[in-house]
Amino acid sequence: xxxxxxxxxxxxxxxxxxxxxxxxxxxxxxxxxxxxxxxxxxxxxxxxxxxxxxxxxxxxxxxxxxxxxxxxxxxxxxxxxxxxxxxxxxxxxxxxxxxxxxxxxxxxxxxxxxxxxxxxxxxxxxxxxxxxxxxxxxxxxxxxxxxxxxxxxxxxxxxxxxxxxxxxxxxxxxxxxxxxxxxxxxxxxxxxxxxxxxxxxxxxxxxxxxxxxxxxxxxxxxxxxxxxxxxxxxxxxxxx
Amino acid sequence: xxxxxxxxxxxxxxxxxxxxxxxxxxxxxxxxxxxxxxxxxxxxxxxxxxxxxxxxxxxxxxxxxxxxxxxxxxxxxxxxxxxxxxxxxxxxxxxxxxxxxxxxxxxxxxxxxxxxxxxxxxxxxxxxxxxxxxxxxxxxxxxxxxxxxxxxxxxxxxxxxxxxxxxxxxxxxxxxxxxxxxxxxxxxxxxxxxxxxxxxxxxxxxxxxxxxxxxxxxxxxxxxxxxxxxxxxxxxxxxxxxxxxxxxxxxxxxxxxxxxxxxxxxxxxxxxxxxxxxxxxxxxxxxxxxxxxxxxxxxxxxxxxxxxxxxxxxxxxxxxxxxxxxxxxxxxxxxxxxxxxxxxxxxxxxxxxxxxxxxxxxxxxxxxxxxxxxxxxxxxxxxxxxxxxxxxxxxxxxxxxxxxxxxxxxxxxxxxx
Numbered sequence: 022x023x024x025x026x027x028x029x030x031x032x033x034x035x036x037x038x039x040x041x042x043x044x045x046x047x048x049x050x051x052x053x054x055x056x057x058x059x060x061x062x063x064x065x066x067x068x069x070x071x072x073x074x075x076x077x078x079x080x081x082x083x084x085x086x087x088x089x090x091x092x093x094x095x096x097x098x099x100x101x102x103x104x105x106x107x108x109x110x111x112x113x114x115x116x117x118x119x120x121x122x123x124x125x126x127x128x129x130x131x132x133x134x135x136x137x138x139x140x141x142x143x144x145x146x147x148x149x150x151x152x153x154x155x156x157x158x159x160x161x162x163x164x165x166x167x168x169x170x171x172x173x174x175x176x177x178x179x180x181x182x183x184x185x186x187x188x189x190x191x192x193x194x195x196x197x198x199x200x201x202x203x204x205x206x207x208x209x210x211x212x213x214x215x216x217x218x219x220x221x222x223x224x225x226x227x228x229x230x231x232x233x234x235x236x237x238x239x240x241x242x243x244x245x246x247x248x249x250x251x252x253x254x255x256x257x258x259x260x261x
Numbered sequence: 262x263x264x265x266x267x268x269x270x271x272x273x274x275x276x277x278x279x280x281x282x283x284x285x286x287x288x289x290x291x292x293x294x295x296x297x298x299x300x301x302x303x304x305x306x307x308x309x310x311x312x313x314x315x316x317x318x319x320x321x322x323x324x325x326x327x328x329x330x331x332x333x334x335x336x337x338x339x340x341x342x343x344x345x346x347x348x349x350x351x352x353x354x355x356x357x358x359x360x361x362x363x364x365x366x367x368x369x370x371x372x373x374x375x376x377x378x379x380x381x382x383x384x385x386x387x388x389x390x391x392x393x394x395x396x397x398x399x400x401x402x403x404x405x406x407x408x409x410x411x412x413x414x415x416x417x418x419x420x421x422x423x424x425x426x427x428x429x430x431x432x433x434x435x436x437x438x439x440x441x442x443x444x445x446x447x448x449x450x451x452x453x454x455x456x457x458x459x460x461x462x463x464x465x466x467x468x469x470x471x472x473x474x475x476x477x478x479x480x481x482x483x484x485x486x487x488x489x490x491x492x493x494x495x496x497x498x499x500x501x502x503x504x505x506x507x508x509x510x511x512x513x514x515x516x517x518x519x520x521x522x523x524x525x526x527x528x529x530x531x532x533x534x535x536x537x538x539x540x541x542x543x544x545x546x547x548x549x550x551x552x553x554x555x556x557x558x559x560x561x562x563x564x565x566x567x568x569x570x571x572x573x574x575x576x577x578x579x580x581x582x583x584x585x586x587x588x589x590x591x592x593x594x595x596x597x598x599x600x601x602x603x604x605x606x607x608x609x610x611x612x613x614x615x616x617x618x619x620x621x622x623x624x625x626x627x628x629x630x631x632x633x634x635x636x637x638x639x640x641x642x643x644x645x646x647x648x649x650x651x652x653x654x655x656x657x658x659x660x661x662x663x664x665x666x667x668x669x670x671x672x673x674x675x676x677x678x
Binding site: 066069073074095096099103108114116117118120126127128130131132187 | 263265266269270272273274585586589590591592593594595596597599670671672674675
């Protein structure tokens, strides 16, 4: 579903080159729920923006649902974002001027979908996240957890092949976070492929597989002697 | 992107949208009325006088110590001086023809009166108002008028009279406009009319196609094409000569005319303003109209620039305000062109709403001007023209900030505020 091989992302200025990702390799299979973890500045958000075609990369290869994306132009990338990827952002990113229904409708309109189909998909998605009754409400009238549920409904409405979540519970209190996480797990059980970026070990532990990013590279914590001690301690904390 | 979400978003930004819509409405109302005024002025400036205006100039001069003209003998002396000038001017190399004349089109110095079908009817009771031209048998050929019926004056027809002599001419030539007004059935030639409430009839011997009155002011607009030409040399201590030159000889003849007249009689006043080409007379007559048209055009341009600046300002503000939102839309699949279209469509909605109000204001403003400033009804084409201008202006003004918006990268959606 998502395969990056020797991928790199370099930010260049006149005097310095900074590698955000270096020789980055990851292979996410269809139906997997993968958590990408790592400390701040490790490159996990850069990975997510490249995975979501929000940014281009400098070198290597990236296949998304069988398509090599490096040569695609801006319009083709927009089309893939719209049809194959669903985004769940930490800050929800709902459009404050639009009500819940219109917010969920945004990606469907860009797809050129007919009105009747749009309406059916929107209501199904809102029912799935338990917010069908709030369709006419504006984001400011909802709690943080509800706003994130609307964002999830927006991501689900287009039936994407891949859900990308960037710290989906980062702006929520514990109770709301638990609700959102349960919803993601439910969506995964129904067959969705989910890649979630988080720095929260507890949240990562709920995923099927963890991928750790440090200094722009995927590392195996159990095998790498630099992180073996820390990994064992963290794993113990999660288990307890 | 279609209209409902744009309208929904605009509801959240009413104040800015309403202000711009009102600005567009006012601009439309003022611009289409201003364009109508400009066109009306330009139309008036460009209308032909009926003369062949090329190679034509006029000399105004005053004799010093001329006979009084109060008695027949001194009047004849004045006439002799006039004829002596005419003979000298006609003998100049490069001159085609010369006529004495009390005035000429666009000179803003006119003799006006009434023409009636019955004797003794005063100005108010007359059938038509008319302007009078007095010239000799070379009047038509010098001015280049087109005789369309009857005959021209002959030398034998021409008489002389003093400025204070109110007697009416035996024969006259009238313009087609005056003939049609007096005799709608046609065949004016041979008919008699009574000028200035007199009981003495004047017989129409000819009809010219067109000859404009000297005055370009609005008070003369009702009879601007009604002219009566009488075969009279007006005698006084003042005279005007209209001179037609051969093509290409105008400047040369104009430069030499003072010397010729001074040679005939040095006792006269001939200053720098005494010799005027018809092009100068035309420019002078319409200076106010041209000035008004230019002022209106400048006002229009300033207004349009202010409106465009308002649209650019508001759209730029909204683009800045919605920077993250634009990034989110891009992340959700909007192409650059979708973002560009979003802002263009939004502007179209605001400008369209403003234009609807503007059309009503434009028609209302025209009615006010009609009531208070003798303006005519503005044809619908000016409203449509104004509408096209403000809508196009809106789209042009919104393009730069909208393009800037379309270049917001989708990765903005992942950045913290």
